[in-house]
Amino acid sequence: AQSVTQLGSHVSVSEGALVLLRCNYSSSVPPYLFWYVQYPNQGLQLLLKYTSAATLVKGINGFEAEFKKSETSFHLTKPSAHMSDAAEYFCAVSEANFGNEKLTFGTGTRLTIIP
Amino acid sequence: NAGVTQTPKFQVLKTGQSMTLQCAQDMNHNSMYWYRQDPGMGLRLIYYSASEGTTDKGEVPNGYNVSRLNKREFSLRLESAAPSQTSVYFCASNAGGRSNQPQHFGDGTRLSIL
Numbered sequence: 730a731q732s733v734t735q736l737g738s739h740v741s742v743s744e745g746a747l748v749l750l751r752c753n754y755s756s757s758v759p760p761y762l763f764w765y766v767q768y769p770n771q772g773l774q775l776l777l778k779y780t781s782a783a784t785l786v787k788g789i790n791g792f793e794a795e796f797k798k799s800e801t802s803f804h805l806t807k808p809s810a811h812m813s814d815a816a817e818y819f820c821a822v823s824e825a826n827f828g829n830e831k832l833t834f835g836t837g838t839r840l841t842i843i844p
Numbered sequence: 845n846a847g848v849t850q851t852p853k854f855q856v857l858k859t860g861q862s863m864t865l866q867c868a869q870d871m872n873h874n875s876m877y878w879y880r881q882d883p884g885m886g887l888r889l890i891y892y893s894a895s896e897g898t899t900d901k902g903e904v905p906n907g908y909n910v911s912r913l914n915k916r917e918f919s920l921r922l923e924s925a926a927p928s929q930t931s932v933y934f935c936a937s938n939a940g941g942r943s944n945q946p947q948h949f950g951d952g953t954r955l956s957i958l
Contacts, residue, residue: 738884756933761944763946770933770951770952771951771952772848772936772949772950773887773934773936773947773949773954774949775946775947775948778944779945780944781944786918788859819886819887823944831875831889831892831902834886834887834888835886836884836885836886837884837886841951
Protein backbone atom coordinates (compact mmCIF):
# COMPACT_ATOMS: atom_id res chain seq x y z
CA ALA A 730 0.00 0.00 0.00
CA GLN A 731 1.18 3.49 -0.72
CA SER A 732 0.44 6.82 0.95
CA VAL A 733 1.56 10.45 0.86
CA THR A 734 1.75 13.00 3.64
CA GLN A 735 2.07 16.70 2.90
CA LEU A 736 2.99 18.68 5.98
CA GLY A 737 1.28 22.04 6.10
CA SER A 738 -2.01 22.57 4.31
CA HIS A 739 -1.16 26.27 3.95
CA VAL A 740 2.25 27.86 3.42
CA SER A 741 2.94 31.58 3.05
CA VAL A 742 6.22 33.03 1.82
CA SER A 743 7.33 36.49 0.81
CA GLU A 744 8.02 37.26 -2.82
CA GLY A 745 11.68 36.45 -3.48
CA ALA A 746 11.98 34.06 -0.53
CA LEU A 747 12.70 30.34 -0.61
CA VAL A 748 9.74 28.05 -1.21
CA LEU A 749 9.79 24.67 0.59
CA LEU A 750 6.82 22.32 0.36
CA ARG A 751 7.17 19.03 2.19
CA CYS A 752 6.17 15.57 1.02
CA ASN A 753 6.78 12.22 2.70
CA TYR A 754 5.69 8.95 1.16
CA SER A 755 5.15 5.36 2.12
CA SER A 756 5.51 2.59 -0.41
CA SER A 757 6.12 -1.15 -0.23
CA VAL A 758 8.10 -1.13 -3.48
CA PRO A 759 10.32 1.48 -5.17
CA PRO A 760 8.16 4.49 -5.83
CA TYR A 761 7.62 6.88 -8.67
CA LEU A 762 6.93 10.36 -7.31
CA PHE A 763 5.25 13.38 -8.84
CA TRP A 764 4.51 17.00 -7.99
CA TYR A 765 1.50 18.65 -9.59
CA VAL A 766 0.31 22.26 -9.42
CA GLN A 767 -3.31 23.42 -9.57
CA TYR A 768 -4.24 27.01 -10.35
CA PRO A 769 -7.75 28.22 -9.44
CA ASN A 770 -10.54 26.61 -11.45
CA GLN A 771 -8.11 24.51 -13.45
CA GLY A 772 -6.96 20.92 -13.57
CA LEU A 773 -3.62 19.63 -12.34
CA GLN A 774 -0.42 20.27 -14.28
CA LEU A 775 2.74 18.21 -13.90
CA LEU A 776 5.62 20.12 -12.30
CA LEU A 777 8.16 17.31 -12.16
CA LYS A 778 8.57 13.57 -11.63
CA TYR A 779 11.07 11.17 -10.09
CA THR A 780 11.41 7.83 -11.84
CA SER A 781 14.59 6.32 -10.31
CA ALA A 782 17.13 8.20 -12.40
CA ALA A 783 18.75 11.31 -10.83
CA THR A 784 17.66 11.97 -7.24
CA LEU A 785 17.55 15.73 -7.85
CA VAL A 786 14.80 16.45 -10.31
CA LYS A 787 14.29 19.76 -12.06
CA GLY A 788 10.85 20.80 -13.20
CA ILE A 789 9.07 23.68 -14.82
CA ASN A 790 8.90 27.25 -13.50
CA GLY A 791 12.18 26.94 -11.56
CA PHE A 792 10.98 24.21 -9.18
CA GLU A 793 13.04 21.20 -8.19
CA ALA A 794 12.69 18.28 -5.80
CA GLU A 795 15.12 15.86 -4.20
CA PHE A 796 14.34 12.20 -3.62
CA LYS A 797 15.77 11.01 -0.28
CA LYS A 798 15.17 7.33 0.21
CA SER A 799 16.51 7.26 3.78
CA GLU A 800 14.01 9.95 4.79
CA THR A 801 11.21 8.74 2.46
CA SER A 802 10.88 12.34 1.35
CA PHE A 803 10.42 14.25 -1.89
CA HIS A 804 10.30 17.92 -0.88
CA LEU A 805 9.65 20.62 -3.48
CA THR A 806 11.76 23.79 -3.51
CA LYS A 807 12.19 27.00 -5.44
CA PRO A 808 14.95 29.48 -4.56
CA SER A 809 12.93 32.65 -5.14
CA ALA A 810 9.14 32.83 -4.99
CA HIS A 811 7.18 34.74 -7.60
CA MET A 812 3.62 36.00 -7.32
CA SER A 813 2.62 33.63 -10.12
CA ASP A 814 3.59 30.65 -7.92
CA ALA A 815 0.47 31.11 -5.80
CA ALA A 816 -1.47 27.87 -6.29
CA GLU A 817 -2.18 24.52 -4.68
CA TYR A 818 0.51 21.86 -4.91
CA PHE A 819 -0.01 18.12 -4.74
CA CYS A 820 2.53 15.38 -4.20
CA ALA A 821 1.64 11.93 -5.57
CA VAL A 822 3.14 8.44 -5.54
CA SER A 823 2.71 5.38 -7.70
CA GLU A 824 4.34 2.04 -7.17
CA ALA A 825 6.90 0.87 -9.69
CA ASN A 826 4.97 -2.19 -10.78
CA PHE A 827 4.25 -2.77 -14.41
CA GLY A 828 0.54 -2.37 -14.98
CA ASN A 829 -0.14 -0.76 -11.60
CA GLU A 830 -0.69 2.81 -12.65
CA LYS A 831 -2.72 4.18 -9.79
CA LEU A 832 -1.61 7.45 -8.26
CA THR A 833 -2.13 8.22 -4.60
CA PHE A 834 -2.27 11.95 -3.84
CA GLY A 835 -1.45 13.92 -0.75
CA THR A 836 -4.02 16.33 0.61
CA GLY A 837 -2.32 19.33 -0.97
CA THR A 838 -0.53 22.50 0.17
CA ARG A 839 -1.90 25.89 -0.71
CA LEU A 840 0.95 28.33 -1.35
CA THR A 841 0.37 32.04 -0.77
CA ILE A 842 2.92 34.63 -1.90
CA ILE A 843 3.15 37.82 0.17
CA PRO A 844 4.09 40.90 -1.88
CA ASN B 845 -4.09 21.01 -28.62
CA ALA B 846 -7.12 19.91 -26.58
CA GLY B 847 -5.61 17.16 -24.35
CA VAL B 848 -8.33 16.00 -21.93
CA THR B 849 -11.77 17.56 -22.38
CA GLN B 850 -14.52 17.30 -19.78
CA THR B 851 -18.17 18.24 -20.16
CA PRO B 852 -20.05 19.86 -18.62
CA LYS B 853 -17.93 22.33 -16.64
CA PHE B 854 -20.66 23.04 -14.09
CA GLN B 855 -23.85 21.23 -13.10
CA VAL B 856 -26.45 21.47 -10.37
CA LEU B 857 -28.61 18.43 -9.65
CA LYS B 858 -31.38 17.57 -7.24
CA THR B 859 -31.02 14.58 -4.94
CA GLY B 860 -32.03 11.43 -6.78
CA GLN B 861 -31.39 12.72 -10.28
CA SER B 862 -29.00 10.92 -12.58
CA MET B 863 -26.23 12.34 -14.69
CA THR B 864 -23.31 11.33 -16.88
CA LEU B 865 -20.03 13.21 -16.90
CA GLN B 866 -18.18 12.99 -20.18
CA CYS B 867 -14.43 12.80 -20.76
CA ALA B 868 -12.46 12.55 -23.99
CA GLN B 869 -8.74 12.60 -24.71
CA ASP B 870 -6.97 13.10 -28.01
CA MET B 871 -3.49 11.87 -27.02
CA ASN B 872 -4.03 8.22 -27.97
CA HIS B 873 -3.61 7.24 -24.31
CA ASN B 874 -4.46 3.74 -23.15
CA SER B 875 -5.38 4.52 -19.55
CA MET B 876 -8.03 6.86 -18.19
CA TYR B 877 -9.08 7.82 -14.66
CA TRP B 878 -11.84 9.54 -12.73
CA TYR B 879 -11.09 11.40 -9.49
CA ARG B 880 -13.06 13.50 -7.10
CA GLN B 881 -11.54 16.46 -5.27
CA ASP B 882 -12.91 17.59 -1.91
CA PRO B 883 -11.47 20.31 0.35
CA GLY B 884 -8.67 18.99 2.55
CA MET B 885 -8.78 15.51 1.02
CA GLY B 886 -6.72 15.82 -2.14
CA LEU B 887 -7.80 13.76 -5.12
CA ARG B 888 -9.33 10.34 -4.62
CA LEU B 889 -9.61 7.77 -7.37
CA ILE B 890 -13.14 6.69 -8.20
CA TYR B 891 -12.60 4.33 -11.16
CA TYR B 892 -9.96 3.77 -13.78
CA SER B 893 -9.58 2.01 -17.09
CA ALA B 894 -6.19 0.56 -17.96
CA SER B 895 -7.24 -0.10 -21.54
CA GLU B 896 -10.26 -0.05 -23.81
CA GLY B 897 -12.81 -2.56 -22.58
CA THR B 898 -11.56 -2.77 -18.99
CA THR B 899 -12.53 -0.85 -15.86
CA ASP B 900 -11.58 -1.20 -12.20
CA LYS B 901 -12.67 0.30 -8.92
CA GLY B 902 -10.56 2.86 -7.17
CA GLU B 903 -10.68 4.13 -3.61
CA VAL B 904 -14.25 5.57 -3.60
CA PRO B 905 -16.40 3.77 -6.23
CA ASN B 906 -19.71 3.56 -4.35
CA GLY B 907 -22.55 5.42 -6.07
CA TYR B 908 -20.77 5.63 -9.41
CA ASN B 909 -20.53 3.64 -12.63
CA VAL B 910 -18.20 4.08 -15.58
CA SER B 911 -18.08 3.20 -19.25
CA ARG B 912 -14.99 3.08 -21.44
CA LEU B 913 -16.83 3.74 -24.66
CA ASN B 914 -13.75 3.54 -26.87
CA LYS B 915 -10.09 4.45 -26.56
CA ARG B 916 -10.86 8.18 -26.46
CA GLU B 917 -13.86 8.35 -24.14
CA PHE B 918 -14.45 7.43 -20.51
CA SER B 919 -17.72 8.48 -18.88
CA LEU B 920 -18.76 8.60 -15.23
CA ARG B 921 -22.40 8.10 -14.25
CA LEU B 922 -24.23 8.99 -11.07
CA GLU B 923 -27.38 6.88 -11.05
CA SER B 924 -29.06 8.55 -8.07
CA ALA B 925 -27.22 11.65 -6.96
CA ALA B 926 -26.70 12.34 -3.26
CA PRO B 927 -25.50 15.52 -1.52
CA SER B 928 -22.32 13.66 -0.49
CA GLN B 929 -21.40 13.52 -4.17
CA THR B 930 -21.09 17.29 -4.35
CA SER B 931 -17.51 17.68 -5.50
CA VAL B 932 -15.17 18.64 -8.32
CA TYR B 933 -14.61 15.72 -10.67
CA PHE B 934 -11.45 15.34 -12.72
CA CYS B 935 -10.74 13.03 -15.59
CA ALA B 936 -7.13 12.12 -16.42
CA SER B 937 -5.29 9.96 -18.91
CA ASN B 938 -1.82 8.59 -19.51
CA ALA B 939 -0.02 6.29 -21.86
CA GLY B 940 -0.37 3.46 -19.38
CA GLY B 941 1.57 0.25 -19.08
CA ARG B 942 4.16 1.69 -16.72
CA SER B 943 3.47 3.63 -13.55
CA ASN B 944 6.06 6.32 -14.27
CA GLN B 945 3.92 7.91 -16.97
CA PRO B 946 2.46 11.21 -15.74
CA GLN B 947 -1.27 11.67 -15.91
CA HIS B 948 -2.78 14.54 -17.90
CA PHE B 949 -5.84 16.20 -16.37
CA GLY B 950 -8.93 17.92 -17.67
CA ASP B 951 -10.19 21.18 -16.18
CA GLY B 952 -12.82 19.48 -14.06
CA THR B 953 -16.60 19.34 -13.65
CA ARG B 954 -17.99 21.23 -10.66
CA LEU B 955 -21.05 19.31 -9.48
CA SER B 956 -23.50 20.43 -6.79
CA ILE B 957 -26.21 18.15 -5.47
CA LEU B 958 -29.06 19.92 -3.66
